[in-house]
Amino acid sequence: MSPFRLSRRRFLASASLASASLAFLPGPAFAEMLPPSRTAGVPVPPGQIENAVAALDGIVEDIKARSGVPGIAVAVVHGDENVYAKGFGTRGGDGDQPVTPDTVFQLASLSKSIGATAVARQVSRNVVSWDSRMQDLLPWFSLSDPAVTEKLTIGDLYSHRSGLPDHAGDDLEDLGFDRQTVLERLRLQPLSPFRTSYAYTNFGLTAAAEAVADASGMTWSDLAEEAVFQPLGMNDTSARFTDFMARENRAIPHARTADGFAALYQRQPDAQSPAGGISSSVNDMARWMTMVLAGGGDLIRPEALQPAISPQSFSSRPHSPDERASFYGFGFGVGTDPSGRVILSHSGAFLLGAATYFALIPSLDVGIVVLSNAAPVGAVEAIGASFTDMVQTGEVTRDWFSGYASLFAGFYTPLGVTAGEPFPQAAAAAPAAGYFIGRYSHPYFGTVEVREDANGGLVLLAGPEQEAFQLMPWDGAMMVFDMNAENAPAGSRSSATFSGGTEKAETLEVELFVENGPARFKRI
Numbered sequence: 001m002s003p004f005r006l007s008r009r010r011f012l013a014s015a016s017l018a019s020a021s022l023a024f025l026p027g028p029a030f031a032e033m034l035p036p037s038r039t040a041g042v043p044v045p046p047g048q049i050e051n052a053v054a055a056l057d058g059i060v061e062d063i064k065a066r067s068g069v070p071g072i073a074v075a076v077v078h079g080d081e082n083v084y085a086k087g088f089g090t091r092g093g094d095g096d097q098p099v100t101p102d103t104v105f106q107l108a109s110l111s112k113s114i115g116a117t118a119v120a121r122q123v124s125r126n127v128v129s130w131d132s133r134m135q136d137l138l139p140w141f142s143l144s145d146p147a148v149t150e151k152l153t154i155g156d157l158y159s160h161r162s163g164l165p166d167h168a169g170d171d172l173e174d175l176g177f178d179r180q181t182v183l184e185r186l187r188l189q190p191l192s193p194f195r196t197s198y199a200y201t202n203f204g205l206t207a208a209a210e211a212v213a214d215a216s217g218m219t220w221s222d223l224a225e226e227a228v229f230q231p232l233g234m235n236d237t238s239a240r241f242t243d244f245m246a247r248e249n250r251a252i253p254h255a256r257t258a259d260g261f262a263a264l265y266q267r268q269p270d271a272q273s274p275a276g277g278i279s280s281s282v283n284d285m286a287r288w289m290t291m292v293l294a295g296g297g298d299l300i301r302p303e304a305l306q307p308a309i310s311p312q313s314f315s316s317r318p319h320s321p322d323e324r325a326s327f328y329g330f331g332f333g334v335g336t337d338p339s340g341r342v343i344l345s346h347s348g349a350f351l352l353g354a355a356t357y358f359a360l361i362p363s364l365d366v367g368i369v370v371l372s373n374a375a376p377v378g379a380v381e382a383i384g385a386s387f388t389d390m391v392q393t394g395e396v397t398r399d400w401f402s403g404y405a406s407l408f409a410g411f412y413t414p415l416g417v418t419a420g421e422p423f424p425q426a427a428a429a430a431p432a433a434g435y436f437i438g439r440y441s442h443p444y445f446g447t448v449e450v451r452e453d454a455n456g457g458l459v460l461l462a463g464p465e466q467e468a469f470q471l472m473p474w475d476g477a478m479m480v481f482d483m484n485a486e487n488a489p490a491g492s493r494s495s496a497t498f499s500g501g502t503e504k505a506e507t508l509e510v511e512l513f514v515e516n517g518p519a520r521f522k523r524i
Helices: 008-022 027-033 048-054 056-067 110-124 146-151 154-158 170-174 179-188 202-216 220-232 241-246 270-276 282-293 379-393 400-412
Strands: 071-078 081-092 255-257 260-262 313-316 326-328 333-336 342-350 354-361 366-372 438-442 446-452 458-462 467-475 478-485 488-499 507-514 518-523
Touching: 048 056, 048 071, 048 379, 056 071, 056 081, 056 379, 056 400, 071 282, 071 379, 081 282, 110 154, 110 202, 110 220, 110 270, 110 282, 110 342, 110 354, 154 202, 170 179, 170 202, 170 270, 179 202, 179 270, 202 220, 202 270, 220 270, 220 282, 282 354, 282 366, 342 379, 354 379, 366 379, 379 400, 400 488, 438 507, 446 507, 467 488
Parallel strands: none
Antiparallel strands: 071 081, 071 366, 255 260, 313 326, 326 333, 333 342, 342 354, 354 366, 438 446, 438 518, 446 458, 458 467, 467 478, 478 488, 488 507, 507 518
């Protein structure tokens, strides 16, 4: 046999050993002797990263001006140091104070990556593993297929491969249901193929975090603080909404309007805290990014963190031969940049007023975090992409803001078939009020009630807080009502169609209460 023919197993073992050995080689020798799997296609000459940092002021000011975002904070870490931390614009509120590196922002979905490191810390401590079964840790939690429930692990939920539908449970949160209720009702959701499909689910991931917290004998917010925030000195970071609201130096959310951005709402994300409820500053985030780039540092064993920052599921499959795939680890986005370098990243967004982003390039030991107090329009991603472009190529290779802005534009399309449509002139007359009035039940959305208001109109009351939606006649027994929530952009309008019976409706179908099609309620 030729001496150059190695079995696949022997080759992989040799490459792995070489990689482990070369990790300790400093300077140019390290770069030249890396195994093929760790070789980037574009070299980064001395001084290029420093030039990228020096260009950040101009990059941020340009994109801030073009986007109209009121406040932005940025930090960069490199070589175990926070080499750049700066605020731009204003944070809102009384006096419209300036943003500083210590201004606390709601992180939205960056919470997933930070929370994943809290789980990795518990994996390091042998409290759980990424393969721990949910049934062993949280026996009351189940999905609609018993076979899936039996096999479901923490990792399945942290990588969005459980089969739950996209954003399952978010609709219940919009109506005011608490975490426990939402998690219990996920069992009513239909499932896609287990471990071979990907759908982004805030509450699926939240269930996994709850299981880890339960196994640790504490609440999730306490676990995140004890496992990550306190050891890293992240004193302005919390997984509790009340802590965020108590900060004097906090960013006020700004929603997008026809005239720009305005402080209209305050998102309360405690129900999905592990997925979207952490708040932090860029100075604190710099400490966290440094730890991740150090492979866990002194906090997390590398073998506990590595699965989280490794591909576990396809988040975006290629649609052409020249398109790169995107992957999701356990709470981290994992991709390959055009330069050939691995990039770990995540975006976060609240339509009610927050947009956040971070990107880490492990091979260059560099990372950037961008936090803003405005609804997502692509500004934070464009700043991050422009910076990582300069780090790797020495220049900004395209207009990233234009590219991202077009992707985010679709977020603001109003929902509902009647949204933006004029009320019909030749509509059938609505039945008498008594036809609609009453209580209606749905296994997932619970009980809603239609009643008369003080002005003789009809309102639909939904959720535990009995949120009132004003019903407006559209055509016969079809009514409509306006919706404006985190998952229903301004201008959304839902139909509410009543049917059956002659004197009283027997069923109510609500268009924008969706569970495998418009939700059909039955009269109680």
